[in-house]
Amino acid sequence: MTQAVGRPSSGARYVLEQAADEGAPGEGRAPGEVVYRGLVRLPDADIPVEVRVAEATGAATATVDAAAVPHGGPRSEDLARTAAALVRSATKAADAHARRPPRKIVRWRG
Secondary structure, three states, X not given: OOOOOOOOOOOEEEEEEEOOOOOOOOOOOXXXXXXXXXEEEEOOEEEEEEEXXXXXXXXXXXXXXXXXXXXXXXXXXXXXXXXXXXXXXXXXXXXXXXXXXXXXXXXXXX
16 A cells, blocks of 8 residues: 555545435435445544535535444544535536546644
8 A cells, every 4th residue: 555545644535535325215315415425534433424515505514423433533423524525525626617526535643
């Protein structure tokens, strides 16, 4: 595994991929919504994260598995807020240039 996708020595690496349309009608993602799933990679843990972006408004909402956050680590609310902001920024840039949302988003935050 390369350092670009491996575990960071400090901070957090957010690795999210756009989820494919999945499940039966009514499951998976709502119409008019883009869903990203992935991990927040910390030096000592990987924390599952999901971010939903409303296509009409661009509002992003993140959900982090709080049980996976190590004791003494960052607050799950902070991780969720940062994940939502990163995805919103990436999708907003795509909207501004009339492009499709990115399939993968990888960012490091210290």
